[in-house]
Amino acid sequence: MHELSLTRNIVAIVADHAKTRLVRRVRLAVGPLACVEPRALQFCFELAAAGTVLDGARLEIVDGDGDALLIKDYELEEAA
Amino acid sequence: MCGTCGCGDGDSVTMTDPATGAETILREARARSDHNHGHVHTHADGTTHAHDHNDDHAHAHSHSHDHGHDHGHGHDHSNHDRGDHHSHSPTQAHGADDGLVALQTAVLAKNDAVAAQNRGWFRGRGVLALNLVSSPGAGKTSLLERTIRDFGGEIDIAVIEGDQMTTNDADRIRAAGARAIQINTGSGCHLEADMVASALDALALRAGSLLLIENVGNLVCPAMFDLGERMKVAVISVTEGEDKPLKYPHMFRAASVVVVNKIDLAPHVDFDQAAFLANIKAVNPSAQIIMTSARTGEGMENWRAFLKQEMVKQAQT
Numbered sequence: 007m008h009e010l011s012l013t014r015n016i017v018a019i020v021a022d023h024a025k026t027r028l029v030r031r032v033r034l035a036v037g038p039l040a041c042v043e044p045r046a047l048q049f050c051f052e053l054a055a056a057g058t059v060l061d062g063a064r065l066e067i068v069d070g071d072g073d074a075l076l077i078k079d080y081e082l083e084e085a086a
Numbered sequence: 087m088c089g090t091c092g093c094g095d096g097d098s099v100t101m102t103d104p105a106t107g108a109e110t111i112l113r114e115a116r117a118r119s120d121h122n123h124g125h126v127h128t129h130a131d132g133t134t135h136a137h138d139h140n141d142d143h144a145h146a147h148s149h150s151h152d153h154g155h156d157h158g159h160g161h162d163h164s165n166h167d168r169g170d171h172h173s174h175s176p177t178q179a180h181g182a183d184d185g186l187v188a189l190q191t192a193v194l195a196k197n198d199a200v201a202a203q204n205r206g207w208f209r210g211r212g213v214l215a216l217n218l219v220s221s222p223g224a225g226k227t228s229l230l231e232r233t234i235r236d237f238g239g240e241i242d243i244a245v246i247e248g249d250q251m252t253t254n255d256a257d258r259i260r261a262a263g264a265r266a267i268q269i270n271t272g273s274g275c276h277l278e279a280d281m282v283a284s285a286l287d288a289l290a291l292r293a294g295s296l297l298l299i300e301n302v303g304n305l306v307c308p309a310m311f312d313l314g315e316r317m318k319v320a321v322i323s324v325t326e327g328e329d330k331p332l333k334y335p336h337m338f339r340a341a342s343v344v345v346v347n348k349i350d351l352a353p354h355v356d357f358d359q360a361a362f363l364a365n366i367k368a369v370n371p372s373a374q375i376i377m378t379s380a381r382t383g384e385g386m387e388n389w390r391a392f393l394k395q396e397m398v399k400q401a402q403t
Contacts, residue, residue: 008275008307015193023189030185034193041310041336075193075310082185 009046012075013054016047016065020080021058028083029060035070035078042075097272101284104256104266112284115272197311200279204314207286208297214393214400215297217277217315219337221330222303224323225347227255228380230298231262233393236386239263241397242295246285248277248302255300265289276307279314296397305334316400317342324352328362335369343374345389350379 051065099113247255256268301308320341331338378385
């Protein structure tokens with residue numbers, strides 16, 4: 007239920023950091039106690055990313071420790 | 087940070103003071119026409135970006151989006167102004183040569199930072215803040231009403247009420263004799279730290295008072311959002327079944343105290359107290375358990391004693 011809110015946070019944080027550069031992929035660490043459903047995050051990500059520099063980007067979810075919910079890094083689209 | 091969890095548009099987060107009826111909008115509804123982030127992405131040919139925010143950069147990217155969704159989204163950019171405050175060209179890297187940019191940023195970092203400010207605010211004034219969480223209908227508001235009436239002005243109590251809609255609960259708290267602020271989260275399913283911070287400005291709490299934050303009735307989402315409270319108190323009623331702690335372990339793990347309410351109904355609903363206590367212990371061995379009936383008053387003295395003891399501890403920190 008809160009995954010859309012979290013996903014929009016993820017998009018806002020990365021978009022804020024990337025400024026105008028286009029983002030191809032975001033890597034997110036989710037711990038087993040994070041209280042987050044990865045599939046729901048994936049589902050919301052495309053919606054939340056639409057119209058931002060993350061439009062069309064892929065959300066890659068990797069295992070994290072404990073209750074971690076951490077944006078590890080993101081990858082930029084190669085410059086045209 | 088965006089707190090609207092539902093997909094519906096048109097819901098804003100508001101704060102209402104039932105004493106004055108004054109309503110403040112804390113967060114604008116999404117998809118409003120008056121926020122100025124109107125991209126005119128024409129992704130069919132992959133070139134046309136008519137951003138109407140101030141950056142006059144030219145996106146010359148050429149990826150071909152063939153999905154024809156319309157960009158009527160409206161996320162709130164008030165927290166991160168996307169003006170033209172960076173002067174390098176879009177292709178210039180921010181210190182990343184391979185296109186990979188390390189962030190290592192917690193998704194809830196912003197909420198946690200505001201929560202930390204709230205916590206410092208409470209500590210500095212010796213205010214005990216508790217975050218009450220439960221499913222809808224467990225009896226949080228009844229418990230608070232009874233608490234306020236039973237203390238009878240012995241201690242200063244203020245309440246922040248979180249609900250999606252209506253000021254019913256804040257009105258009830260006010261009628262019971264305490265100051266209350268209602269926060270309506272619209273489609274949102276939990277309170278966030280910045281909403282509490284806004285309510286603190288409006289409440290004008292006295293030093294050494296007790297602040298009871300009644301979260302939106304929901305055993306899932308409020309578990310992850312720190313509001314700056316000293317601890318979370320989970321309220322559960324005997325009508326909900328003994329296995330609730332096992333079904334919602336995150337919340338019962340996040341709570342330091344579990345109040346078991348409506349114990350006057352236990353004989354009528356075949357409540358297995360031993361099984362219930364065992365289930366709480368299974369997910370949270372250190373949880374303190376207090377049995378109450380806000381209706382009959384049974385066990386309320388233990389709850390009040392707990393509150394007073396925690397207020398003393400808070401004053402000493």
